[in-house]
Amino acid sequence: MPDIIITEFMDEEAIRQGLAGFDVLYDPKLADRRGELIETVADARALIVRNRTQVRERLLSAAPKLTVVGRLGVGLDNIDVEACKARNVAVFPATGANDVSVxxxxxxxxxxxxxxxxxxxxxxxxxxxxxxxxxxxxxSGKRLGLVGFGAIAKETAKRAAALGMTIAAYDPYVPPTSPAWDQPWGRAEPLPLDALIETSDVISLHVPLTVETRNLMDAAMLARMRPNAILINAARGGIVDENALAEALRAGRLGGAALDVFEEEPLSSSRGAVFEGCPRLVLTPHIAGVTQESNTRVSWLTVENVRRHLERA
Incomplete structure (x- = not known):
């Protein structure tokens, strides 16, 4: 049985070179065959996943030899981190590797x-x-409002500032006196969430999906946006109330929206029907962080993290 199981797509050269010497099973469709995956992990010491593989108690129980999970990305909502910690399973996200792409x-x-x-x-x-x-x-001259001011938001702000936008952000974990608000490209104005929503021309979400952020952009919050403002969610599905957004677009209360992430992924045709007839809407299949370049960076960083962990174990 394989030492390392890879359940979703990644750079194949990184697998060949970076994991040489290990017994590797690379099946980028295995995430869709959950029953088969459960049967396959019995002897695996490492698991490499993207966002669709659910690393939770059932899978962990079926993998008693598992010591490390490599995440081809940064979000961890598909991984039960506490359950991994309880089993001494290390979790390595590919922090920073797809910031530019997003x-x-x-x-x-x-x-x-x-x-x-x-x-x-x-x-x-x-x-x-x-x-x-x-x-x-x-x-140029528009205000970019960032909900969350982490690494990806800062990369976004840098590009927006170069195009002549002013930058504001809301992040409850960054105090107003923090030096993080002053960047080489200029200053981001820290604002309360309501003020940010009400005064921004483009709102971009950069927060994880938590109890606090689920349906953060609901009907009431969408109603606070400027009538011609743009909403972009390339963070996590579930942060935007999709029904409320569709209604706001059809009613002409927003200038447009883009969703790269959805509460249900892959988005089914029945669920996607909620967006029928929505003007000025861009839908993409969770691809914001995936380019040829970022796939290479993410893959190599994950391979290096997993290999280093296994060699030390």
Whole structure:
């Protein structure tokens, strides 16, 4: 039986070179076959996952030799960290390896939704000339409101500042007097959450899914947003009330939204039907942090963490 089981996609060169000498099972679809996964982990010492593999009590009980979990990303809501700790199973997220990819996704999506010019290809090719319908807005001079001010939010802010945006952020874990608000690109203004929501042109979420953040952006909070403001969630599904967002978009109360993460993943067609008829909406399949470059960085960092742990064990 394999020493290391990899249940979701990663850079294959990192597997070949970085895990040479170990017995590795690489099956990027194994996360979808949970029963088979449970049967496979009996002798595994290491497990490498992304966000779909649920590392919880049932799986941990089936893997008595497991000593380490490598997470191809940073979110840990699919991993029962306390249960791992109780079993002396180390958990290594790939901290920092996909920060740039997520930051670029947020800025790109914000510009796309503000400018409103890029959905006319078919119409223009058919001889229409809808210029007056496509007059959008510049990103320069707008306020970016960041909910959470961690590493990814700071990377996003750096790019936004370079484009002429002003930056504000809410983070209850960063005191107003912290030097973190002063960055090489300028200063982020610390604000209470309500003030941030009410005054920002683009709101980007950068918080984990917790009891406190679940449905943080509910109908009441969405109603506080400016009528033409943009909401972007590339953090975790469940932070935005999807029904309330769809209703706000259809009612024309928002300038647009982008969701890269969903309460149900993969998003089923029945659940996705809630977004039918929503204007100015971008939906992507949890891909904000995954580029060719970040996949390489994340994979190598995870391989190095797992290999180092196994060699020390």
């Amino acid at each position: 930051a670029e996704y947020v800025i790109t999506t914000a510009m796309l939704l503000l400018r409103n010019a890029y959905g006319a290809t078919a119409a223009v090719a058919q001889g229409f000339w809808p210029r007056s319908d496509l007059i959008g807005r510049e990103i």
